[in-house]
Amino acid sequence: MSDADLLFKALADPGRRKLMDRLHAHDGQTLSELCQHLDMTRQGVTQHLALLEAANLVAVRWRGREKLHFLNPVPLQEIYDRWIRKFERPRLKALRDLKRRLEEDGED
Amino acid sequence: MSDADLLFKALADPGRRKLMDRLHAHDGQTLSELCQHLDMTRQGVTQHLALLEAANLVAVRWRGREKLHFLNPVPLQEIYDRWIRKFERPRLKALRDLKRRLEEDGED
DNA sequence: TTGACATGCAAGTAGTTACTTGCATATAAT
DNA sequence: ATTATATGCAAGTAACTACTTGCATGTCAA
Numbered sequence: 644m645s646d647a648d649l650l651f652k653a654l655a656d657p658g659r660r661k662l663m664d665r666l667h668a669h670d671g672q673t674l675s676e677l678c679q680h681l682d683m684t685r686q687g688v689t690q691h692l693a694l695l696e697a698a699n700l701v702a703v704r705w706r707g708r709e710k711l712h713f714l715n716p717v718p719l720q721e722i723y724d725r726w727i728r729k730f731e732r733p734r735l736k737a738l739r740d741l742k743r744r745l746e747e748d749g750e751d
Numbered sequence: 752m753s754d755a756d757l758l759f760k761a762l763a764d765p766g767r768r769k770l771m772d773r774l775h776a777h778d779g780q781t782l783s784e785l786c787q788h789l790d791m792t793r794q795g796v797t798q799h800l801a802l803l804e805a806a807n808l809v810a811v812r813w814r815g816r817e818k819l820h821f822l823n824p825v826p827l828q829e830i831y832d833r834w835i836r837k838f839e840r841p842r843l844k845a846l847r848d849l850k851r852r853l854e855e856d857g858e859d
Numbered sequence: 860t861t862g863a864c865a866t867g868c869a870a871g872t873a874g875t876t877a878c879t880t881g882c883a884t885a886t887a888a889t
Numbered sequence: 890a891t892t893a894t895a896t897g898c899a900a901g902t903a904a905c906t907a908c909t910t911g912c913a914t915g916t917c918a919a
Contacts, residue, residue, distance in 0.1 A: 648765055654834075655763035656907080657756055667838060671852060675865065687908050689867080704853045708865045708916040713852055716838040716845050726762070727831045730775060730824040737824050744779060744821055745812045764877080783895065795878050797897080816886040816895045 646699075647725065650718050653698035658683065659691045663700065666714040673709045754807075755833070758826050761806035766791065767799045771808065774822040781817045 653659055658681075665677060674692070678685050692712065695701040699718050704711045761767055766789075773785060782800070786793050800820065803809040807826050812819045 645765075647768070651759070651763045651768070655759045657753075658907085660755070660759070660834075663838075673865080683907090684909060685866080686868095686910080690907075702849060702853055710866070713849055714838065715849055719835045719838050723831055723835045726768075727827045727835070730771075730822065730827050741810060741821055741823055745810055766877085781895080791877090792879060793896080794880085794898095798877075818896070 646718075646721075649694075649698040650700070650722060653694045653700055656691065656694075658687075659695055662688070662691055662695065663714065666701065666712060670713055671711050673711055675709075677712065754826075754829075757802075757806040758808070758830060761802045761808055764799065764802075766795075767803055770796070770799055770803065771822065774809065774820060778821055779819050781819055783817075785820065 661681070662677060665681075666672065674685065674689065677692070678688050681688060692701060696703065700715055702713045702715050704713065769789070770785060773789075774780065782793065782797065785800070786796050789796060800809060804811065808823055810821045810823050812821065
């Protein structure tokens with residue numbers, strides 16, 4: 644499975660995005676900490692985190708019996724480079740263009 | 752289903768991302784055109800396009816019996832604003848920070 | 860060393876997703 | 890008018906996903 648697949652798949656789930664948000668609010672939390680305030684079993688959270696790790700969005704460090712989770716923002720930059728910047732045009736111009744083409748009654 | 756859900760879900764599939772790429776290469780293609788060079792039945796493509804439309808990433812215009820498809824880059828910009836810029840730090844600093852925290856043997 | 864805590868591993872299940880096939884409808888061309 | 894083209898609609902299926910439960914393992918603390 645390609646990097647991009649893993650990345651987009653990881654981001655596709657709202658629960659996983661919420662985990663990212665929680666880590667963004669407070670980086671380095673343990674699994675148990677992340678489970679609190681989250682309406683899901685620990686095992687559910689574990690599995691979501693595994694996908695985030697597979698996508699390289701989260702890195703872990705062990706401290707004794709605790710697993711600390713850290714956000715890695717780099718892959719998000721890659722999404723930006725490959726998927727956003729590429730499609731980027733001055734926002735207003737893009738909308739104008741789109742609107743014009745949608746409203747054309749003739750052909751291109 | 753929230754806008755973000757629709758967006759990320761739409762982008763989660765490689766086939767749909769490929770469709771986006773094809774539209775980026777040549778905007779305004781018909782369904783049949785998009786089907787060519789794509790290893791899938793027309794109906795498969797139709798269903799993918801429906802999700803892209805639901806996410807507002809693709810807009811359509813009818814010309815007679817043909818359905819023309821146009822890329823709308825605006826939602827991608829929203830992903831950037833809410834999901835990338837938010838997590839953005841100077842790239843090198845981010846990596847340095849992450850590495851340091853992962854390698855710490857003490858606690859935070 | 861015993862008990863509590865943090866996590867891992869494995870199997871099962873309900874719901875979802877991607878994809879196909881077959882038929883129907885509308886527009887265009889001859 | 891008839892035929893070909895472009896697309897829509899509906900139902901079926903195989904694979905996948907999110908989630909749970911139960912038990913196992915490793916670490917810390919009294």
